[in-house]
Amino acid sequence: MRDFELVRPSSLAEAIALLDTEDGGVRAFSGGTGLMLMMKTGVFTPTSLVRLDGIEPEHAAIGIDDDGSLRIGALATLSTVEHSPIVQKVAPLIPEAMKRLANVRVRNAARIGGNLAHGDPHMDLPPVLAALHASVRAVGPDGERTIAVEDLFAGYYETVLGRGELLTQVIVPSQAGWASVYHKCTTRSADDWPALGVAVSLRVVDGVIADSRLMVSAATEKLTRLVTAEAQLKGAETKAETFARAADAAVAEAETIDDARGSAEYKSSLLHVYVRRALRDALSRGALQ
Amino acid sequence: MDSSTLIRFTLNGQPASARIKSYFTVVDLLQSLHLYGARESCGQGLCGCCTVLLDGVAVSGCLTLAQLVGGRSLTTVESLDQSGILSPVQQAFIDEGAFQCGFCTPGFVLMVHQLLERNADPTDDEIRDHLAGNLCRCAAYPEIIRATKSAAARMRAAATA
Structure with a gap:
């Protein structure tokens, strides 16, 4: 260097x-x-x-708003987020995903804001946070704005953040009524970067899917929300046929890419399996709540 | 232009200083001080061979800029037997044969110390989760888990004695 x-x-x-x-x-x-x-x-x-470790300590704090939203300072380490009782209460999917995110030492050092701003499409937190409907606060020379996590990424290792703009906060709304799952697939070894990550949130009312959020990462150039798959789910009954239709739609709309972890075609096959599996598991989680 | 900076810090409990290049990692810093317990292997934070404690928290020495150590406390595997007696974790690794070549061992030993500070009686799963980022190419994993449990038992016994 x-x-x-x-x-x-x-x-x-x-x-x-x-x-x-x-x-x-x-x-x-x-x-x-x-x-x-x-x-x-x-x-x-x-x-x-x-x-950034010398700036105001409030930017590393974790708190909860009156409406039940979680606010995570961008400089909170991944370990702090992983072990925070508040995070566990509002969004248990986040600590669950941390268990297989890099390793203890990386989580001790890495910050949640840096994790998102890095723009690496293989990261676990972007699909998880986007499925949880999270947004980020960004502050720059022209002031402050809120960006939905699903809109934060412009491309491979690229974000929409402008010059001098820094993430300051991650905001995760209350998850009441929602059940969420994140599944990733590593193809070379258990601790490898994922070939595919799928995060799903479901809101089921009387056996019918009232709302859903489906995200894919790692297999695509950037985090991608699977909107046509979500449309297949809306108003449908929670059965295997519905999930298969959503998986078909997901494969049709996701632009999977070739890399060392597998061909685009292979990742599309994985996507079909993982969307169905994640929907099934989110449904069973919801039933337990 | 390739300048160097003087940093002062605490190394294994003692005041220390070193002249470093801006791009030195903690592994480079330790090698300049002739401490070879933390080794760079993968160079990507995946394998754990370069594990050190910065202000008591385990980090990868290969991914930590040496400049960040200024004013802080750095602990390496060499701290563990400063009294002339091996730590309970080190002794348990020997007794259980938890290594063959030993290259990864300092990282494992420091990680196990961190785990046992927070969890005096970890389950197999907790040990596996905690050590998931440490690779042993001799695959002494079953012995490492046994050594961790043995060290935990020794430390619990010492605490109640």
């Missing part, structure tokens, strides 16, 4: 000012687990890294 500067601003505003530059070698640095890999492989050569 080449020499670079490491700066440590003491406020969010100062960090944004440092990142609001045309120099592509200036990047925000939180847990560093993603960026270090890019630096070690020469994919990214920094001129200046802006450490």
Whole structure:
């Protein structure tokens, strides 16, 4: 690696000012687990890294709103989120997914904001959070905005975040009435990056699917919401035929890609299996609630 | 231009300082201080051979910039037998034969210490979950789980003695 500067601003505003530059070698640095890999492989050569661990501590806090929404500061480590009783209460799918997300050391270092802003389509949290209808707060030189997690990704390792814009918070609404599942498939070894991730949330009323959210990741260039599959589910009875129709629609709409973890065709086959399996498991979870 | 920076920190309980390059990882830092317990193997945070504790929390030394250690406390496997006596975890690894080549062992030992600090009597599943990010290419996994349980029993006995 080449020499670079490491700066440590003491406020969010100062960090944004440092990142609001045309120099592509200036990047925000939180847990560093993603960026270090890019630096070690020469994919990214920094001129200046802006450490975020010195900014206001509120940006790492986890809390709950009066309406039952969960607010996770972007600088909370994945371990903190994993072990938070509040997160467990509002969205138990998040700690469940953490168990097989990287490993203990990476979760001790990585921050939830960095995990999302990295834009890696193989990450587990984007499909999980999007299925839970989560959004993020972003603050930049032009002010603050809210972005749905499903709209955060523009492409392979690309987000819609602008120059100098930083994620500050992840907001997960109350999950009352919803049942959710995340399944991933690793094709080379159990701890590999996934070839496919599928997250499903279902709201079932009197045996009929009132609402659903279906997300696929890893097999596609970016996190993708399976809207035609959701349309197949809406108002339908919770039976295997319904789930098979949704899986057909998912395969038709998801643009799967070839990579070292499998061909596009193989991933489409996986998608068909995993959508049905995730819907079945979400349904049985809902029945237990 | 390739400058170096002086950092001061606590290393295994003692004040320490080192001159480092901006791009040094914690593994580079430790090698410059002739500590070879943390080793870089995969270089991607997957294998656990470079495990160290930063302010008491396990991280991958290969993915941690050395500059981040400034002003903080770094603990390596070399801290465990500073008294001249092996730690209960180290002794249990030897007694159970929980390694062959030993390359991964310092990482496993530190991870097991972390687990037992929080959980005095972990189940097999809890041990597997905690050690899922540590790879032993000699596949001493059954012995490592036995050693973890044995160390836990020794530490519980010592705590109540």
